[in-house]
Amino acid sequence: MKRLDVIVIGGGLLGCFTARNLCRWDLTVALLEAREDVCTGISRANTAVVYPGYDHKPGTLKAELTLRANRAFGMLCADLDVPFSRCGSLMVACGEQGEAVLRKKLRNGLESGVPELRLLKRAELLELEPELTPEVTLGLFSPNAGTVNPWALGIAAMENAVQNGAEFCANTPVTAIRETEGGYLVETEGETFFTRAIVNCAGLQSVAVQELVYPSPVRLRITAGDYLILDPLTAHAPKHIVQFEPERGKGLTAVPTVEGNLLLGPSERAGSDFGTDRDGLDFVRALTRKVLPKVDLDDTIRTFAALRPNPERPDGSSIKSFVIDRPAERFWSFLGVKTPGLTCADELGLYVARQTAEALNAKENPAFQPVRKGIPKTHALDFAARQGLIAEDPEYGNVVCFCEDVTLAEIRAAIRAGANTVDGVKRRVGATMGRCQGSRCRLIIEELLREEGVYEG
Amino acid sequence: MKVDLLIIGAGAAGLSAALGAWEAGCRSILIADRRSHPGGILEQCIHHGFGADLTGPEYAAMLFSQIQKTGAELRMETEVLSISPSREAVLSSGAGLERVRFSHLILAAGCRERPLGALNITGTRPDGVCTAGQAQEMMNLHDRDPGERILILGSGDLGMIVARRCVLRGKQVIAILEQAERCTGLAKNYHSCVEAHSIPLWTRTTVTELHGEPRLTGVTVRELDSGAERFVPCDTLLLATGLIPEQTLVSNLGTPPWLHLVGNCNRVHDLVDSAAHEARIIGSEIIKKA
Numbered sequence: 120m121k122r123l124d125v126i127v128i129g130g131g132l133l134g135c136f137t138a139r140n141l142c143r144w145d146l147t148v149a150l151l152e153a154r155e156d157v158c159t160g161i162s163r164a165n166t167a168v169v170y171p172g173y174d175h176k177p178g179t180l181k182a183e184l185t186l187r188a189n190r191a192f193g194m195l196c197a198d199l200d201v202p203f204s205r206c207g208s209l210m211v212a213c214g215e216q217g218e219a220v221l222r223k224k225l226r227n228g229l230e231s232g233v234p235e236l237r238l239l240k241r242a243e244l245l246e247l248e249p250e251l252t253p254e255v256t257l258g259l260f261s262p263n264a265g266t267v268n269p270w271a272l273g274i275a276a277m278e279n280a281v282q283n284g285a286e287f288c289a290n291t292p293v294t295a296i297r298e299t300e301g302g303y304l305v306e307t308e309g310e311t312f313f314t315r316a317i318v319n320c321a322g323l324q325s326v327a328v329q330e331l332v333y334p335s336p337v338r339l340r341i342t343a344g345d346y347l348i349l350d351p352l353t354a355h356a357p358k359h360i361v362q363f364e365p366e367r368g369k370g371l372t373a374v375p376t377v378e379g380n381l382l383l384g385p386s387e388r389a390g391s392d393f394g395t396d397r398d399g400l401d402f403v404r405a406l407t408r409k410v411l412p413k414v415d416l417d418d419t420i421r422t423f424a425a426l427r428p429n430p431e432r433p434d435g436s437s438i439k440s441f442v443i444d445r446p447a448e449r450f451w452s453f454l455g456v457k458t459p460g461l462t463c464a465d466e467l468g469l470y471v472a473r474q475t476a477e478a479l480n481a482k483e484n485p486a487f488q489p490v491r492k493g494i495p496k497t498h499a500l501d502f503a504a505r506q507g508l509i510a511e512d513p514e515y516g517n518v519v520c521f522c523e524d525v526t527l528a529e530i531r532a533a534i535r536a537g538a539n540t541v542d543g544v545k546r547r548v549g550a551t552m553g554r555c556q557g558s559r560c561r562l563i564i565e566e567l568l569r570e571e572g573v574y575e576g
Numbered sequence: 577m578k579v580d581l582l583i584i585g586a587g588a589a590g591l592s593a594a595l596g597a598w599e600a601g602c603r604s605i606l607i608a609d610r611r612s613h614p615g616g617i618l619e620q621c622i623h624h625g626f627g628a629d630l631t632g633p634e635y636a637a638m639l640f641s642q643i644q645k646t647g648a649e650l651r652m653e654t655e656v657l658s659i660s661p662s663r664e665a666v667l668s669s670g671a672g673l674e675r676v677r678f679s680h681l682i683l684a685a686g687c688r689e690r691p692l693g694a695l696n697i698t699g700t701r702p703d704g705v706c707t708a709g710q711a712q713e714m715m716n717l718h719d720r721d722p723g724e725r726i727l728i729l730g731s732g733d734l735g736m737i738v739a740r741r742c743v744l745r746g747k748q749v750i751a752i753l754e755q756a757e758r759c760t761g762l763a764k765n766y767h768s769c770v771e772a773h774s775i776p777l778w779t780r781t782t783v784t785e786l787h788g789e790p791r792l793t794g795v796t797v798r799e800l801d802s803g804a805e806r807f808v809p810c811d812t813l814l815l816a817t818g819l820i821p822e823q824t825l826v827s828n829l830g831t832p833p834w835l836h837l838v839g840n841c842n843r844v845h846d847l848v849d850s851a852a853h854e855a856r857i858i859g860s861e862i863i864k865k866a
């Protein structure tokens with residue numbers, strides 16, 4: 120039986136970053152993921168915003184971690200070789216009700232120490248973001264908000280963990296957990312592991328996983344939301360993240376993504392699978408027409424749905440804070456972490472990793488290497504650098520995904536780095552994400568998966 | 577490198593434009609195409625009906641043999657990455673990057689198919705949903721089947737031709753769905769594909785929702801006149817819902833006098849002869865005017 124110090128259950132953003140941070144100590148770590156790849160759960164579909172931290176009550180863990188995470192995000196992404204765009208955000212209001220919310224957020228933010236926050240009047244707003252509806256009356260501008268691709272980030276964290284000695288096991292759902300002398304027996308469909316400690320990062324299933332061995336203080340009410348993605352060539356896309364209807368939660372968020380698309384969403388509705396819903400999409404479209412009236416929704420190239428785990432107390436009341444439960448000395452659970460879980464993934468991972476290391480009396484790992492190199496992105500390079508890559512490997516000269524300019528060499532590298540489906544390739548190098556949605560390169564990628572021995576037949 | 581005429585795309589239109597320009601006296605022509613064989617979309621159209629009832633590959637071979645008699649240079653497996661307003665293109669191939677300066681540019685880049693995300697279809701995003709052209713490529717160039725029980729959305733020429741191909745490969749085509757009152761493709765294709773193979777054509781219907789994960793298990797079909805919806809089990813949905821001229825490469829250039837669009841990237845042509853004819857004339861006129 121394999122023996123480990125820590126098993127992390129679930130390869131979403133939180134699991135990947137928990138595993139990464141556990142490697143800062145002298146611990147043997149395995150990350151067990153039920154599905155074929157990381158980031159196929161909540162982390163596959165979200166708003167991709169790195170929040171500045173004014174949304175939360177000052178003094179709470181959420182406020183503190185978000186602020187710290189935002190400040191460190193550029194560094195984190197540089198270490199992990201993940202594109203990050205600090206494009207800034209504008210939360211806008213059309214009328215007094217919304218303005219009151221903005222003023223409250225500003226006060227929150229100032230009290231928490233969010234830097235460079237300020238309110239902008241209509242004229243200043245329209246100067247900064249001419250695509251906004253002229254109906255706007257006030258905006259809260261935060262130059263430090265940004266956006267990152269959630270899969271790119273999760274994959275980078277997982278690879279960094281593996282590079283530091285952690286083991287990643289895909290297709291390994293945990294089916295049972297039993298307490299035993301000095302730790303736990305963790306059963307999966309294949310083998311049984313012994314581990315001294317467990318961090319449960321099972322996202323939508325986190326309560327179910329905790330209940331394999333302990334009762335849960337919360338239950339998760341799952342809701343869904345819909346998004347649209349527009350072609351990078353669409354005219355009138357905003358340059359900043361635009362958030363609207365602050366009086367009703369976050370309402371609509373429009374994000375100019377690192378890939379250059381415009382992301383719009385989410386709606387809020389009942390639902391328990393990743394299928395999209397007509398009313399939900401219509402809600403997003405209607406809000407977009409209102410806030411960004413010039414955006415042409417016919418430029419939509421993809422729609423998708425997200426699932427939200429809403430933690431609730433047994434009496435049904437909802438919980439705003441992160442629920443990090445520790446039902447036993449050596450067992451931690453992230454129970455339904457929603458926004459800003461992407462922003463805070465590294466901070467949350469470190470938070471629990473530190474407690475785990477203390478509980479296990481682990482020494483620091485002096486060899487920990489925080490820097491991970493990703494697959495070179497040909498399209499981001501200048502002429503000389505791209506020429507240099509082709510000289511090393513001619514496959515960098517063959518473009519396979521024309522929409523996103525992804526080469527054969529990148530796709531092969533993605534497969535060799537663990538992509539075992541076309542989606543896995545997409546999450547690693549962006550192929551099939553563009554305006555034709557893979558209708559011209561999917562078959563070539565499938566052939567490559569065969570050639571590399573991943574697909575059979 | 578510097579050429580008088582750079583042509584992007586070696587499909588029927590690009591090759592024809594080169595012929596037109598050569599005949600008009602142009603002696604410095606470079607054609608670049610990302611594919612490994614000239615002919616563009618013709619390569620996967622193995623049915624008859626091109627020009628004098630040739631197959632697509634036969635038609636392509638005919639054009640290619642004419643090009644070989646000219647001095648136009650053909651570079652395959654070469655992607656044109658970008659075009660700058662100062663009339664310079666960047667080409668990429670296994671041999672490296674190359675800057676090519678040109679006096680005239682003909683874009684003959686063909687068209688792309690409208691993807692699922694652009695349609696108003698909700699639900700899951702399962703395997704088993706792809707564009708009709710992709711299915712055609714799968715069957716005709718890779719000898720693989722898109723699925724067993726197939727619905728086809730859109731009754732244009734592509735939808736009908738692919739439906740027939742599926743039937744010939746022993747697959748069940750449950751129906752072709754069409755939102756209009758009648759089939760939107762050419763009558764000859766309606767007779768040779770739909771009628772000849774008794775493929776059901778459901779007019780005034782569309783697909784509103786997909787079901788199943790990871791593989792498609794069925795779709796919600798809506799009768800547009802009554803609004804009635806019903807579940808139709810299937811494992812494959814092919815989208816033949818429209819072709820979009822591929823102009824991405826020049827989308828930021830405006831309309832400079834040196835830029836010319838021919839073939840399907842100018843407007844979608846039903847018949848190859850029409851695309852080829854248009855391109856040949858434009859190729860020749862550019863040179864005569866210059």
Ligand SMILES: Cc1cc2nc3c(=O)[nH]c(=O)nc-3n(C[C@H](O)[C@H](O)[C@H](O)COP(=O)(O)OP(=O)(O)OC[C@H]3O[C@@H](n4cnc5c(N)ncnc54)[C@H](O)[C@@H]3O)c2cc1C
Binds near residue numbers: 161385425
């Ligand atoms: C609609 C929406 C929008 C959001 N927008 C933002 C945003 O803009 N900015 C931001 O900061 N945050 C945002 N978030 C929050 C962020 O997306 C989440 O906090 C984060 O993705 C949570 O990741 P996770 O690792 O907890 O869950 P998941 O990504 O779901 O990962 C859990 C993993 O556990 C695996 N698993 C489950 N059961 C088992 C088992 N028995 N054995 C092994 N593995 C198992 C699953 O397969 C899955 O891969 C948003 C969230 C939602 C829902």
Ligand SMILES: Cc1cc2nc3c(=O)[nH]c(=O)nc-3n(C[C@H](O)[C@H](O)[C@H](O)COP(=O)(O)OP(=O)(O)OC[C@H]3O[C@@H](n4cnc5c(N)ncnc54)[C@H](O)[C@@H]3O)c2cc1C
Binds near residue numbers: 587590685734841
């Ligand atoms: C399924 C189908 C069935 C048809 N059936 C018939 C029929 O029966 N009879 C008939 O007469 N007509 C038919 N047609 C119509 C006819 O085949 C087409 O109109 C014609 O072939 C289009 O030629 P084209 O050169 O414009 O485009 P394409 O053939 O698409 O050529 C475009 C070329 O440009 C290349 N390219 C694009 N961008 C770049 C870049 N950036 N760098 C390098 N290369 C690039 C592509 O690789 C491609 O080779 C059919 C069409 C289809 C799709």
